[in-house]
Amino acid sequence: MGKIGQRLERTLTRLHQWWRQLSWPAALVVTLRRLRAFLLFAGVLSAITASVFSHNGFFAAVYDLPHRMPGWAPIGHAFAAATPVVWGLLTLAIVGLFTYEVQRRRDIFAPVTAIAVVVLGSMDLSTMRPPTFSDFGSDRLLVSLVIAGLVAWLFDRNWARGVRPRTCLALGATVLAITIGATRHYWQLAVVSSGVITSVANLPGPHVFLFLLPMLNTLLVWCGLPSVLPTLNRFSSSGWSTENLDYALSHAHGLNLPHLLTLMTTYAPFANMGGAGMTLALLCAVVIARRKVPSAAFLPSLVNLPLPALLTLPALLDPVLLIPAIIAPLVVQLLAAGALVLHLFAANVFEVPPTTPGPLIALLGTNGDWRAGIFAVVMLAVATLIFLPFVRIALKEGAAS
Amino acid sequence: MRKHLRVWLLLVLGLFVAGALTVSSVQWMKTNVSSARVVHNSRMHPVILVPGSSANQERFNTLVTLLNQQARGHSLLKVTVAENGKLSLSGKVAAGDNEPYIVVAFANNSDGYTNIKRQAKWFKTAFTYLTGRYHFNRFSAIGHSNGGLVLTLFLEKYVDDDTVTMNKLMTLGSPFNLEESSLANPTQMYTDMMKARTKLPKSLDVISVAGIENASGDGIVPLASVEAGRNIFFGAVHSFTQLTVSGTDAQHSALPQNQQIVDMIKQNILSNPGRDRQQ
Known part of the structure; x- marks a missing residue:
């Protein structure tokens, strides 16, 4: 495992050098x-x-x-x-x-x-x-x-x-x-309408689009292209989210939601902290790696605006930082889906303002379920750990200042 | 050492701000969800009745008795709005009654466009109280004579949010062109209502009933003035129906007791005409 890790680090370092x-x-x-x-x-x-x-x-x-x-x-x-x-x-x-x-x-x-x-x-x-x-x-x-x-x-x-x-x-x-x-x-x-893609994500079935769509979205944002999920998207506007909200309003508990796994329940509260690519986790990793006080770039990421962080690090178009930006939300989304299936906490069904600071979305969207809040903080830590080695490589190469 | 102190200070400050933010936002969310639950789960769909000029909150007693004749029926709440906006209530909405009758009358029940406009404003005061008290988000309304005008002005001037919807409106002998018997002489009120007709709810179903006691109308209101309502509502709302009743009890003051109209209300306005019939 150690050898594979070292080899991977060398490959990524070379990739970063070539890109720079x-x-x-x-x-x-x-x-x-x-x-x-x-x-x-x-x-x-x-x-x-x-x-x-x-x-x-x-x-x-x-x-x-x-x-x-x-x-x-x-x-x-x-x-x-x-x-x-x-x-x-x-x-x-x-x-x-x-x-x-x-x-x-x-x-x-x-x-x-x-x-x-x-x-x-x-x-x-x-x-x-x-x-x-x-x-x-x-x-x-x-x-x-x-x-x-x-x-x-x-x-x-x-x-x-x-x-x-x-x-x-x-x-x-x-x-x-x-x-x-x-x-x-x-x-x-x-250009395919983002509305069409979002509807596709809500199709019943093996939930493939549920996970593919955020990946595609991160890729587009990282490349400075129009995203399929608009920045500060209202995930509650889809038909499934409305049905979930209707159920939650008429039932004291939200355990048997009609649609348990949607973008609003798995992606919005956990994998969208800081916007596309979980830039909040990226900034946390930078703070840990540099051992420095967070900069002003934290403020936009706290309210889920990813671009200022991408431009100021800079991480825009950076192939090494793109890898964890795609992997981290996917891992978090899969873990959240698993936790929801196991009914570890209530699902995120209530609409919160799109600029709600990342870790608070789950707590508020579940109407104060503290287990969801703690899970969100843990997911932020998991995503930060995923970002950390990649950020270290980027910092070593002087890309992130 | 100094740097460490700064980091610790920042950390403590950050945690304090985060804690305060969390507490206040959770409190805000819980209030929001709890009021959303109340409105969502409210199945109440009241019928609000507004009397015309010179009439008080007792104006619809006979109508409600006739409607409730075949059963224990729906409860009746009477509200009178004073000139200073103060409300006097009598009667009550019975527990479990999802379709109560609520009469909204005005202490100043004089005739004339100026007073009708004031009554529309007073009606808004009563309506705000009722929606806050009973948490309904849909209702139907019946207006007799000037009461129909008050409701129309209320819809055009004071309903500016989509949280409460009027589903059906029935006007009984309402003179949309006041006492004028020809549209060649449009009154200021008619002109104002025509101008603001675009603000009427698109989903509203309107039934305008006219009485014919003699060739010109119901004895008080000219038929042409009632029919002027068609120009205001037609095309601006979901549906508009114009009906005329004649024969016994077709006189203007008798319209709320007219058996044909009582049957029409049961058929078109009430969603559950005899809710307790089976009990």
């Missing part, structure tokens, strides 16, 4: 480190907007802030308006800096072109709607990075020297962006 030596990932890490302070600010801003200044926010609901806090509504409007603007500007800053870092010539014309292409590509020309800041959101990060990388590559070519060729190149890229914008209505149809 590639020009695009290296440039991405440098870009994200330079923007770390801004990313932390945007993350904290999102966390406060979602949990304090949203009607369905955890702190707003528990402490009745809309009625008790003076100026809650106007301050909330300001926060809600500022959040997409900050994230939009940050995405464009990432695109610009990444283009600058990835190209060899350090031509200032390249980042400007890349930003223009991303902005124009986000325009919906079929409706002539100009892009808004929410169009450059985090779920289009990978697409934006690919565009930025291609623009940098084109600007690095020899024939791109001189003012006229560079102008032609910029114009050509802009025309391409406008074409993307004009046809987005059609190619977006190819």
Whole structure:
């Protein structure tokens, strides 16, 4: 076992070294480190907007802030308006800096072109709607990075020297962006609706989709692509969850639920702490490995917003950290399913605000079953232990700062 | 040493905040679930009756007696709302009665659009009390004369949440264009009701009953004014039915005692007309 472990560690270390030596990932890490302070600010801003200044926010609901806090509504409007603007500007800053870092010539014309292409590509020309800041959101990060990388590559070519060729190149890229914008209505149809996938997850049967869907979701989020389970998803809106709620409201105990194993009972309270990929466990592992006080990135993860942690570590696109991000939620979900089948605690049937801090979801969603709360804390510890060796490898290689 | 102290302080502070957060959120959740349980398990579906102008809370005594004639019947609660919004209650909702009659009358029962608007507001006060007291989330209503107008204004102006649903509404001789006998002269009230008709519940079933004692109407309310209700409800609610009764007891004041109307109420409004018949 020890030998296998050592061999696995060596393989993963080599994998991480190889990944870090590639020009695009290296440039991405440098870009994200330079923007770390801004990313932390945007993350904290999102966390406060979602949990304090949203009607369905955890702190707003528990402490009745809309009625008790003076100026809650106007301050909330300001926060809600500022959040997409900050994230939009940050995405464009990432695109610009990444283009600058990835190209060899350090031509200032390249980042400007890349930003223009991303902005124009986000325009919906079929409706002539100009892009808004929410169009450059985090779920289009990978697409934006690919565009930025291609623009940098084109600007690095020899024939791109001189003012006229560079102008032609910029114009050509802009025309391409406008074409993307004009046809987005059609190619977006190819993206499978998250609603359809969620319904598939609720199909009766061997519950394969129940476990596959979160894995796919983590993969997509880790890659900066649109997720199938929206961030701060309301798991209670599915038909099965409604039937479970109906049963729980009419019975004092929730032991014989009509649908025991659903995303709401197995995934939401235990395997979604910190959002997709259990980023809360990832941050706990980083704190243990570095023996340092938690950073501001903890706040967004506490209210289940995973992206700030992924960007600030940075763990985005990191193949080594992706492994436990997929394994840990799966293990936790399987353990939770087993515990539910054995009736070790009540199932999570009552809707809680999506920004409820991870370990509290199980306690509140079961209407105060302390066994579920303890199980959630144990699951967080299990997930942290799964993350720990991978985080150590990543830290050794200097990926996570 | 200093670093350790900081870590311990942070740990203690973190545990304290987490503990306080846990206690308050569990308390909040338990309150939420307990009130959700009460509403969910409430099977009460009362019939609320609103009298017209010049009538008091005793207006529907005969109707309730007739409805309960074949059985021990449903219980009767009478509420009168004073001008300052204070409620006076008499009668009671019997234990286990899921379909009680609740009469909501007004101490100021004068006629006129201004007072009808005030009555709609007073009705809202009584309704808020009743839903809080009996935890029902669906009900039906019968309004005689201006009582039908009060209920319509209540639906258009004061029902802004979907937690309580009016399933059925029966208006008896309600003058939707007040005393005007032609729609060529629309009153302010009719115009206001037409403007706000989009706010009527989409799932509501409405039955408007008109009495015909003579060629023009039931002796007090013009037939055309009752029929103006069709323009307000038709298309805005799930279904609208216009009925006319004639013959004995078709006079405006006699409509609540009219045997045909009593039968219609049993058939269309009550879900369990003789709940205790088998007992």
